[in-house]
Amino acid sequence: MTRRLSTLALAAMLLASPATLAFAQDAHSHTAAPAGDVVTVGSLEISGAFTRATLPNAPVGGGFFTIHNTGSEDDRLVSASTPIAKATQIHEMAMEGDVMKMRELDDGLIIPAGETVVLKPGGKHLMMMGLTxxxxEGETVPVTLTFEKAGEVTLDLAAAGTAADAPAAGHH
Known part of the structure; x- marks a missing residue:
């Protein structure tokens, strides 16, 4: 139980917003211009894909990007996978009082018609668990996303700094 709690605490720190990290660790946020490439699958446009560099032996990492649904029907991100992790889940983080809580979205993530959903540090994100x-920083991580209607697409997450809240400059 202690090991599981330690892993969850580490995961929360790795995925916390840069403002939270700065408060907790006096870390610096490395903000850069968003990536310019847009990956399209069905009526979905995915942009700004990035991850954060991890420390050696870190058990988890996060995946972040923006999904814009240009269609007239809702879609749903139902799963994700990457060859660098044993499991990848769709998560959300939210403050409950003074405590940051993280949980898996068992039913996936709805992408409403005509709207934009942002996966970002401190909010909804991909949780890559059991990193191999x-x-x-500077590398890319392939991630395959599966949507209920649009189907499957693979995109590269640009690895930015450990406290980044956007893709590193020059990574598309």
């Missing part, structure tokens, strides 16, 4: 190696 370190995510290094």
């Amino acid at each position: 190696g370190t995510i290094t």
Whole structure:
């Protein structure tokens, strides 16, 4: 139980917003211009895909991007996978009082028609668990997303700094 709590605490710190990290660890946020490439699958446009570099032996990492649904019907992100992790889940983080809580979205993430959903540090995100190696700044991490209606698409998450809240400059 202690190991599980420690892993969850580490995951919360890795996925916390840069403002939270700055408060908790006096860390610096590395903000950069959003990535310019847009990946399209069905009526969905995915942009700004990035992850954060991890420390050696870190058990988890996060995946972040923006999804815009240009269609007239809702879609749903139902699953994700990456070869660098044993499991990838769709999560959300929210403050409950003074405590940051994280939970898996068992039914996936709805992408409403005509709207934009942002997966970002401190909010909705992909949780890559059981990392098989370190995510290094400057590299890319392939992630395959499966949507209920649009189908499957693979995109590259640009690895930015450990406290980044956007893709690193020059990564598309």
